[in-house]
Each structure stands twice: as C-alpha cells, then as structure tokens.
Amino acid sequence: MDLQLKDKIVLVTASSKGLGKATALEFAKEGATVLVSSRTEETLARTVEEIKQLTNNERVYAKTCDMSSVEDINALFAWIKTEFGGVDILVNNTGGPTAGGFKDLADEDWMTAFEKNLLSYVRTTRAVLPHMQENDFGRIINISSSSTKEVIDGLILSNTFRSGMVGLTKSLAREYAKHNILVNTIGPGRIATDRVAELDRLAASRQSISIEDVIKRSENLIPIGRYGQPEEFAKVVLFIASPANTYMTGQSLIIDGGMLKAL
Ligand SMILES: NC(=O)c1ccc[n+]([C@@H]2O[C@H](COP(=O)([O-])OP(=O)(O)OC[C@H]3O[C@@H](n4cnc5c(N)ncnc54)[C@H](OP(=O)(O)O)[C@@H]3O)[C@@H](O)[C@H]2O)c1
Structure with a gap:
C-alpha cells in the first residue's frame, strides 16, 4: 500500500528515543520530511544521523523542545513556520509522568503532569491547525497509554491525564473532520x-x-x-497518520499484544 507520505512534513515530538524515535524512523523510510524534537541536543543530533543513515533520507531535521515549556513549544513552531511553512502530520508524544499513587503526589506534581502530559498536546495542536485547515488536510496522533482503557496501579497521573487526552481527541476529531483533519489516540501496552x-x-x-x-x-x-518492539508500535501509527487513512478518526487504539481485558 502506498502511504502517500513522500510530500508530507511530519513532526514527531519527544522523538530522540523510544516510541517517538521509532515512529520518526518509519516516516523517514517512507520518504516524508521528518522533524524530531526532545530536550537533549546531543541525543537528538545522534538520532537525526542514525535515521538519515538507516533510510538514505536527508530530509530529517531537529530542534530541542521541552514539552513542559510553553516557550519551547512556541520556539519550535516559530522555527517550523520559517523553515517549512507548517506540518501536515503531527505525532504528539512526551515523556511519561512521575510514577506514584495518590498519597505520593503534591499539587506541584499534578500541575507538572498536566502541563507536560495534556496541555502540551493542546498547545502543539493549536499551532498546527491553521496550516492544516488551509490545506484541507491534517493528521494528528496523540500517543497515550493503555491506562486510557485500564488504569495502571501506581501511575495515577497517567490514569488521570491520559483519559483527558482521549476526550480531547474525540472532540477535536468531531470539530475538524470537515477540514479533513483526522485525530486519533494510540496507546502502547508494554513496548520495550x-x-x-x-x-x-x-x-x-x-x-x-x-x-x-x-x-x-x-x-x-x-x-x-x-x-512489543518500538517499530511494531510505529508501523500502526504510520498508517493511521497517513493520507491512506481516510475514514478513521476520534478513536483510541491500544497496541498491547492483547494484554488488556477491557473491551
Ligand atoms: N513504552 C511503553 O510501553 C509505554 C507504555 C505506556 C505509556 N508510554 C508513554 O509513551 C511515551 C513515550 O514513551 P517511551 O517508552 O518511548 O519513553 P522513552 O524511551 O523514555 O523516550 C522518551 C522520549 O521522550 C523525550 N522526552 C522526555 N521528556 C520530555 C519532555 N519533557 N519534553 C520533550 N521530550 C521529552 C526523551 O528525550 P529527552 O530525555 O532528551 O527529552 C525521549 O526521546 C511516554 O509518555 C510514556 O509514558 C509508553
């Protein structure tokens, strides 16, 4: 199947390692222009080189961005506007929230997790929508967790904010479908x-x-x-985020090797 990604500009946030990096790599293999970001410049630079070497795709670019910081997110999108005009496909990803149960966490932990794990996706989405609307095309994937379907003991911040992400995804999907902007949430179970x-x-x-x-x-x-292996996760993201997906929106999928019993 042709995923029709060759003329697309894709931003994958939090992508110097793990799921984000594997997703960026798969997009680069398909010939897309790929923008990667995370907090650490050296790791990002290594990731860019690795992706270029593995794919022979030279159109891989990086900018540091801490998803907890509104200033960093604004700077990322100012750079994107100047260098690329905008992005066609956004894969929202960020670092996981602090582990802990209710008694372990103070207001500060809740505020930090809200900003990093939910508000960051709101901010990046706000930044990509005008370009997507103008082009009558956009795909947004919100990377979440299996905690959206079945809570994980000891990860109350994930259980709370990632459910918010599912609501956000559904509302966005309904509001922007008329602009051919499809929005889905994809959560990993246990990916190595x-x-x-x-x-x-x-x-x-x-x-x-x-x-x-x-x-x-x-x-x-x-x-x-x-x-699971990160590339097994990334391959699913790739299809749902591609122009080849023309009808699935507002969904919350879990890639978990069958782990969850929840329907
Ligand atoms: N792997 C799984 O099975 C699994 C399961 C459930 C949920 N998740 C969630 O999926 C997301 C990705 O997980 P992963 O397993 O790929 O993690 P990972 O291997 O630890 O990679 C995390 C990536 O995010 C970047 N990052 C961390 N904090 C960031 C921040 N504040 N701003 C920007 N970038 C940041 C890291 O780079 P820097 O450190 O350089 O910033 C790194 O590139 C996390 O939210 C995680 O909780 C994963």
Whole structure:
C-alpha cells in the first residue's frame, strides 16, 4: 500500500528515543520530511544521523523542545513556520509522568503532569491547525497509554491525564473532520523502551524481586507472550497518520499484544 507520505512534513515530538524515535524512523523510510524534537541536543543530533543513515533520507531535521515549556513549544513552531511553512502530520508524544499513587503526589506534581502530559498536546495542536485547515488536510496522533482503557496501579497521573487526552481527541476529531483533519489516540501496552525498563526497575525495588521476575510476570499477562518492539508500535501509527487513512478518526487504539481485558 502506498502511504502517500513522500510530500508530507511530519513532526514527531519527544522523538530522540523510544516510541517517538521509532515512529520518526518509519516516516523517514517512507520518504516524508521528518522533524524530531526532545530536550537533549546531543541525543537528538545522534538520532537525526542514525535515521538519515538507516533510510538514505536527508530530509530529517531537529530542534530541542521541552514539552513542559510553553516557550519551547512556541520556539519550535516559530522555527517550523520559517523553515517549512507548517506540518501536515503531527505525532504528539512526551515523556511519561512521575510514577506514584495518590498519597505520593503534591499539587506541584499534578500541575507538572498536566502541563507536560495534556496541555502540551493542546498547545502543539493549536499551532498546527491553521496550516492544516488551509490545506484541507491534517493528521494528528496523540500517543497515550493503555491506562486510557485500564488504569495502571501506581501511575495515577497517567490514569488521570491520559483519559483527558482521549476526550480531547474525540472532540477535536468531531470539530475538524470537515477540514479533513483526522485525530486519533494510540496507546502502547508494554513496548520495550527506556521508560518501561525504568518502570520495571521501580517495580522490582518496590516488590523486592528481580527485574527478570518483574518482566516474566508482565510477559505472562500478554497473550503474545513478550513486550512489543518500538517499530511494531510505529508501523500502526504510520498508517493511521497517513493520507491512506481516510475514514478513521476520534478513536483510541491500544497496541498491547492483547494484554488488556477491557473491551
Ligand atoms: N513504552 C511503553 O510501553 C509505554 C507504555 C505506556 C505509556 N508510554 C508513554 O509513551 C511515551 C513515550 O514513551 P517511551 O517508552 O518511548 O519513553 P522513552 O524511551 O523514555 O523516550 C522518551 C522520549 O521522550 C523525550 N522526552 C522526555 N521528556 C520530555 C519532555 N519533557 N519534553 C520533550 N521530550 C521529552 C526523551 O528525550 P529527552 O530525555 O532528551 O527529552 C525521549 O526521546 C511516554 O509518555 C510514556 O509514558 C509508553
């Protein structure tokens, strides 16, 4: 299937590692112009070089941006406007919120997670919509978590703000469908990245068991029997975010190897 991405400009935020990087790589393989961003300049520069080498696509560009910072997001979009005019496809991603249960968190943690994990997506979306409306084309993917369907114990900030993301996605999808702007949420179950390794380390220390045992227990909950790989997640994102998807909008999908029992 031709995903029709060759003339598209794609922004993937929080993309120097993990799911964001894998998604940027898949877009670059399809010949899109790919813009990557995250907080750390050196990691980003390495990511750009790696993607270029693996794909022979030279149209990969980077700018640092902390998704918690409105100034950084404004600067990112000022750069995009000057250099590229706008983006056709936005993949919203950001770092995971602080782990913890209700008693572990103060107002400051809640405010930080709100700004990083929900308001950041509102801000980037606001920035891309005018160009998308002008072109009568746009695709927005909001990367979330399986916590949107089944809460994860010890991740109350994710459970709270990612559900907000699903509401945001549905409302945007309905408001902007007439402009051919399709908006969907895609959440990972357990995909092998640094974030999941960190959460496994925390679980091992909390339960006083080895990391290997934590992983074995998690894998036992996944019918496919293993963690996913970032590229398995990215390939799904690619289709839903591409012009080849012409009718799916407002949905919240989970890529989890069958892990969730929720309907
Ligand atoms: N992997 C999974 O199975 C899984 C499951 C559920 C939810 N998620 C969620 O999916 C998202 C991506 O996770 P991942 O597994 O790919 O994580 P990861 O491997 O740790 O990668 C995170 C990426 O985000 C960047 N980043 C972190 N904080 C940022 C910020 N404030 N602003 C901009 N960029 C930031 C990091 O680069 P810098 O550090 O250089 O900024 C890095 O490129 C997270 O929100 C995570 O909670 C993942």
